[in-house]
Amino acid sequence: MADIQSAAAPRELGRAAAGRGSGTSKAGHRDRSKGKGAAAVLLAPFFLLFALATLAPIGYALWLSLFREHRSGLGFGPATTVFSGLANYGTALADPVFRSGFLHVAVFALIYVPLMLAGSLLVALLLDSALARAKRFFQLTLFLPHVIPGIIAAIIWLYLYTPGVSPIVSALRSGGIGFDLGSTTTAVPAMANIAIWEVLGYNMVIFYAALQAIPRELLEAAVLDGASELRASWSVKLPMIRSSVGLVGLFTAVGVMQLFQEPLLLNHSAPGAITADWTPNLYNYVQAFKNTDYGLSAAGSILLAAVCAGLSFAVTRISNPWRSA
Amino acid sequence: MTSTPVEPHVRAAEPAAPARAPRTRPGSRPRTMSTAAVNTALALAAVYTFFPLLWMLVAAAKDPTGMAAGDIFTLHHFDLLGNLSGLMHEDGGIYLHWFLNSLLYAGGGSAVCALISVAAGYAFDKYAFKGKEKLFGVVLLGVLVPSSATVLPLYLLASKVHLVNTLWAVLIPSVVNPFGVYLARVFSTGYVPDEVLEAARVDGAGELRIFRSIGLPMLKSGFTTIMLFQFSAIWNGFFLALVMLSDKNLYPVSLGLYIWDNNVIEDPSLISFVICGSVVAVIPVVALFLCLQRFWRSGLTAGSVK
Numbered sequence: 001m002a003d004i005q006s007a008a009a010p011r012e013l014g015r016a017a018a019g020r021g022s023g024t025s026k027a028g029h030r031d032r033s034k035g036k037g038a039a040a041v042l043l044a045p046f047f048l049l050f051a052l053a054t055l056a057p058i059g060y061a062l063w064l065s066l067f068r069e070h071r072s073g074l075g076f077g078p079a080t081t082v083f084s085g086l087a088n089y090g091t092a093l094a095d096p097v098f099r100s101g102f103l104h105v106a107v108f109a110l111i112y113v114p115l116m117l118a119g120s121l122l123v124a125l126l127l128d129s130a131l132a133r134a135k136r137f138f139q140l141t142l143f144l145p146h147v148i149p150g151i152i153a154a155i156i157w158l159y160l161y162t163p164g165v166s167p168i169v170s171a172l173r174s175g176g177i178g179f180d181l182g183s184t185t186t187a188v189p190a191m192a193n194i195a196i197w198e199v200l201g202y203n204m205v206i207f208y209a210a211l212q213a214i215p216r217e218l219l220e221a222a223v224l225d226g227a228s229e230l231r232a233s234w235s236v237k238l239p240m241i242r243s244s245v246g247l248v249g250l251f252t253a254v255g256v257m258q259l260f261q262e263p264l265l266l267n268h269s270a271p272g273a274i275t276a277d278w279t280p281n282l283y284n285y286v287q288a289f290k291n292t293d294y295g296l297s298a299a300g301s302i303l304l305a306a307v308c309a310g311l312s313f314a315v316t317r318i319s320n321p322w323r324s325a
Numbered sequence: 326m327t328s329t330p331v332e333p334h335v336r337a338a339e340p341a342a343p344a345r346a347p348r349t350r351p352g353s354r355p356r357t358m359s360t361a362a363v364n365t366a367l368a369l370a371a372v373y374t375f376f377p378l379l380w381m382l383v384a385a386a387k388d389p390t391g392m393a394a395g396d397i398f399t400l401h402h403f404d405l406l407g408n409l410s411g412l413m414h415e416d417g418g419i420y421l422h423w424f425l426n427s428l429l430y431a432g433g434g435s436a437v438c439a440l441i442s443v444a445a446g447y448a449f450d451k452y453a454f455k456g457k458e459k460l461f462g463v464v465l466l467g468v469l470v471p472s473s474a475t476v477l478p479l480y481l482l483a484s485k486v487h488l489v490n491t492l493w494a495v496l497i498p499s500v501v502n503p504f505g506v507y508l509a510r511v512f513s514t515g516y517v518p519d520e521v522l523e524a525a526r527v528d529g530a531g532e533l534r535i536f537r538s539i540g541l542p543m544l545k546s547g548f549t550t551i552m553l554f555q556f557s558a559i560w561n562g563f564f565l566a567l568v569m570l571s572d573k574n575l576y577p578v579s580l581g582l583y584i585w586d587n588n589v590i591e592d593p594s595l596i597s598f599v600i601c602g603s604v605v606a607v608i609p610v611v612a613l614f615l616c617l618q619r620f621w622r623s624g625l626t627a628g629s630v631k
Binding site for chain 1: 359360363364366367370371373374375377378380381384392393394398440441442444445447448449451452453454460464466467469470471473474475477478479480481482485497498500501503506531532533536557560561562563564568579580582583586587599600603606607610611614615618
C-alpha cells in the first residue's frame, strides 16, 4: 500500500512530510496532557466500535470453536455444550469438502486474477496513451459496473447466461457455440467473468492514477529515443507501476478466498457444477445455517480468517508509511 | 535503458528531426491507424462493461412474457409502467420498505463511519502519544482482514447477545471501516496545516473545539470521500444482511431482490420485478458517483488498493 500511496499521490505525501517535522511534535510537547485527552476522546468511538464489530466477534468465534454441542441418545432432549479442545478444527481440516473449498478458490483465482490484471492494465494503458479520445467518458463507462451491487451484477449476468432469455447465448448458439452453465468448465469461467466485470474499471482507475504519476520527462525521453507508444508502454510504463500491479493482484487473490455471493447464486442455477459448499465461506455458512453446527462454523471461519490474514501479511509485508518517517 | 542499443540507429535515420517532434507527425497514416486501434479497443471494453447494464435497463421495461422469451431488443412486450406499479405493490409494497431500509443503513451507517474515521484519522495525525504507531498498526491489520471474513463470527456473536434480526445487527458493523481511518489520516496530513491549529491554541481554544470548528471543516472533502465509499459499500452489501436478518421488513433492497430472484421459478411474474427493482436500486449509487466524481477519484488515488 505504501508503494501505491507514493506512486499515486506524491503531492499528499510530500506535504505530509513537510508538515510533520515542525508542527506535531512541538504541539505534543507544549500541551501533552491536554492533547492526550483530546486524542483519546477522538479515537475512542472508532476503537470502541472496531472492538465491537471486529475483535469481539473473532474472539467469540475462537472461544466457540473450542466447544461442541453434545446431544444425548438419539438426538432428542436438550443439547449440552462440552469443551472439545481443537476437535472442531480437526473435523474441519479432515473434511474433504472444506479442503476442496480452498482448492476451488485457488483454481478460481488462477483464472480470475491474471485475466483481471491483464484486462485492467490494458485499458489503463490504452487510456494513458496519447492517442485515446474521450478519456472521461471511457473512464466512467468502465467504472460504472463497480457501483452496481455485486448481488445485482450476479443476477443480471445469470440471466445473460440463461438460454432463451439471453441474447448472448442465442447469438452464440446461432454461431454454433454451445453454452452449458451446468458443467464446471463453463461455470467457473462464467463466475470469473462476473467478478472481472465488477472490478475491471475500479482497478483501471488505480492503475491509471499510477501511470499518470510517472514523470513525463521519462516518457518523453523514451519517445525521443525512438520508442513507439507500444514499446514505451511495455518497457517504461509497466515496470514503473509494477508494485501497484503486484499489490492489486495479491489483494485480489486474498479477497478471492472470501468468495461467497457469486457461487451462492450459481448454486441455484447450476447446482451440479457449483455445490452449496463450494468455497470455504459457503461451507462455514452451511455449517451455521443448515446444520446449526456453530462450533464447526466458528472453527472454519477462524481457519479462513487466519489463512487470509497470513497470506496478506506474508505477501505484502507492508510497512506503515508513518513508522519509517 | 532497454532501448539504448537502438538509439544511435534511430538517431542516424532521422538526423533532421527537431528535438521535440514526435516520431510520426499527427495525421500521418500509421498514427491515424493506431489512434483508431486504441479507440476501438477502448470502445470494445466499454461495450463489455455497458452491455449488461443496457440489457438490464431495457429488460426492466419488458413484461414477464417478453423477458422469459428473450424478446429484449425488439419493440414488443413493453410495459414499464405496469412493471413499476407491480414493483411498488408486490407483497404489500414491501419493495419501498426495503428501499427505505437501505437508505437508512447506508445513509446512517456511512455518516457515522465518516465521522468516527475522520476523528480517529485526525487524532493519529495531529497528536503524539505513546504507542501511537502500534495502535495504527492495529488499524492497518484491520484493513488487511477482509470484511466478509468477520461476517459469520459476527452472526455467532449477535445470536449470543440476541441482536440477530434487529436493525443494530446490520448498522453497528456497517459503521466500522479501518480503511476510512487510514484515508482520514492521509487527508489530515494533507489538508490541515499544523500552523492553523497552533494559532487556535494560542488563542486559547480547547482541543475538541479546534477539531470541531477547524479540523472537521478542513477535512470536509475527506469526510465526503469516506462517506461516499462507505455508502456504496453498505448499499451494495449483501452477506451481512443475509446472515443477520430473517424478518423481511428489515431487509435491505439487495437481500430482498435476491430472495425474489430465488422464487422466480415458482412465480415467473417476479422476474420483471427483480430486474425493474434492480434498476431502481442502482439509481441512488450511480447518481451519487456521477455527482461526486471528484471525491471517488481522490479517494482512489490518495488511497490505495482497497
